[in-house]
Amino acid sequence: MRKIFSLSLVAAVLATVVAAQAPATAGPAEDAFFTPPDPLPAGAPGDVVRVRASEAGAITSTVRAWQVMYHSTGALGQRNVVTGMILIPRSVDPATAPIVSFASGTYGPAFRCAPSEMERIGASYEQPAINDMLRAGYAVVMTDYEGYHPDPKTTYITGRSEGHAVIDIVRAAQRMPETGLSRDAEVVFRGYSQGGGASLWAAQLQPGYAPELNLVGAVGGGVPADLVQVSLQLDGKLGFGFLAYSLIGLDNAYPELDLENYLNETGRTEFARMQREACTLELLLDYRGKRLSEYTTSSPVLTPPWLARVQENKLGGTAVRVPVHQYHGTRDDVVDFAQHKALRDTYCKAGVTVDWKTYDTDHITGVYLGNAGAAAFIADRFAGRPATSNC
Template identity: 70%
Template sequence: MRTRSRYRVLLPVILTLTTVFTVGTATAETTPPSPPGDAFYVPPSPLPNGSPGDVVRWRQINVGFPRPAVKAWQVMYLSTDALGQPDVVTGTVMVPQGADPAKAPIASFAAGTEGPAFRCAPSNMIAIGALYEQPGVNDLLNSGFAVALTDYEGYRPTSRTTYVTGQSEGHAVIDVVRAASRLTETGLSDKAKVVFRGYSQGGGAAMWAGQQQPTYAPELNLVGIAAGGVPADLVQVALSLDGHKGFGLLAYSLIGLDNAYPDLKLDSYLTDTGRTEFAKLQQTSCTLELLLNYKDKKLQDYTTSSPVLTPPWLARVGENKLGGTPPKVPVFEYHATGDDLVDYSQAAALHATYCKAGANITWKTYQTDHITLVYTGNADVLQFLKDRIAGTPATSNC
């Protein structure tokens, strides 16, 4: 943690010294520079006109890990929120040096839970070399993939992230691929083969992107999806977290849904203590704090009544339940049988739902816990995605 703190202190200086430019039809010489430092993340007002995936601003960066050598850019791009309205999202695009970007496949890497505080944004973690899923990212880069990694909606100096809101997250996962190919400096092709990959929060986001892609982004050459630890049914996930080690994830989920849907009015359910603690959680917590500082807490510790099973909340949660429109491409879905954070049974139910609908699903279980599978599933994920790029037929094991 001391090392991470030191990097956080240095990050604004590093980013301020980085030369950055707003993308557009004008040349770099005539385009005003993007805001330096953390101001890069502040959305312009009003939002510019354009289509989902259009780049609003960008800057080239040095990422905080030595291998593999990459060229990297932070981007802000247009996307679509959970209510179907235009928004902007930030993210990171990485292209391995030595690869021909015009021929490189693109992996949209949907990050797992990083936490609600601005310092936890995946692009901040990448910049300082602190992304806990870096081994999975490196696997893809070493295999010749360009990697586009979204921050999801809401990361800015005063963050209002929309955690576990699949309707928003799926769009962000898709649109970062569009942004990666539209940023001329990357050299990536808009005809490139594309895969979505994610675990935990990222597994849900990748699966949502897969469901949305045929109608939202039919031009993408999507060939496969790998999604693990998927929170497919938020009600079932929530019930297994209250009063247990993952309560901080439950609290963050309520905050994320409330940020996405102002009609939910989370504040009206909170006690004074709840308002104080939830505000603190949103402003200061990354994954470690969520798991340690809120372990075994209960909703009744912070609320006058639980919002989880009320009609307004159930309606919005229902809008973010996976399974309604199975992906059209092969899917590798995997889960830990001893998952202690994302209920196993609801993921198995999603697998059964997709199979019944005729989707091409490779389903695999691992005898381990949630966090361990972040790493031990990487080899199978990489092989599945490489096979999809190679054109090897996927055989469903439904």
């Protein structure tokens, strides 16, 4: 029965992702909204560069929605601009609405895969979680992360870049006159998989980067906390496309890594195609079972420059100051369970208030199975109930 349940959810995910591929030729390829201004205008992190009203798929009639471009900060501390989506239920007073910065999971490197575009056309595979939060009366803000523009250079799985983007879209939403959101609103960061890592990076960075935010909690499910341990489970397996995308993301964030220098002819062709064309469906299906040795002349992952940057992107170096809900499937076949459990233990030793939950399930099923626990944790934080730890 458990296997049937899991397979049905996998089918549901793939059906949603297939729907996301359908409008590929009608996607944002010619949409100048996503093109960063050159040169970048002056602005502090969170300042709005441009904004436009948007649809939001099947929920358009129940929310006010905007796509926004805002200032943020890259992995090396450089100024950048990032796009994203802001959703506010029409049924709530925005002046009193709490805010969830929802860090999306993996949508893929191609420009058309930007999470805000998937939300706009109604093709987000995380829509059940988004709908739950909107029904609860929360404003939901969703970053695209760095690099979704016509010449995509996404910095996938790069902690500081993603954490800054998760934080700064809250600032952008609060600074937009159109939203009516309060700068004193209570805030929670939430995400799963890539988004779980981004959420916890945001929580670690927030005290020094955005101390003005009224952060009350963070949620991270299926978290890739230690990229070395995660990568060991991906080569030659279901999630190889995520490993390849991780190399691309790190290379985009840190130019000195020079990924192309390690690629053979097949690797150059396929990695370039991945950046142009691949969303989640292609990452899962086109690259399933592939090995890094098929695409490289020598492996970059054990060289000193790569090891140093990977180490920089290991979570746990800073204690989170707000309560944290972490969860993971014990049979996760994409993101190693043990390395997230190790992060939980690190946080516990550092005195973080951790609510830890495990599920007897795989990675894709965990996208959905953890929603109820995450929703209950967020509701408690916004209600001001005391947080408990099961360290």
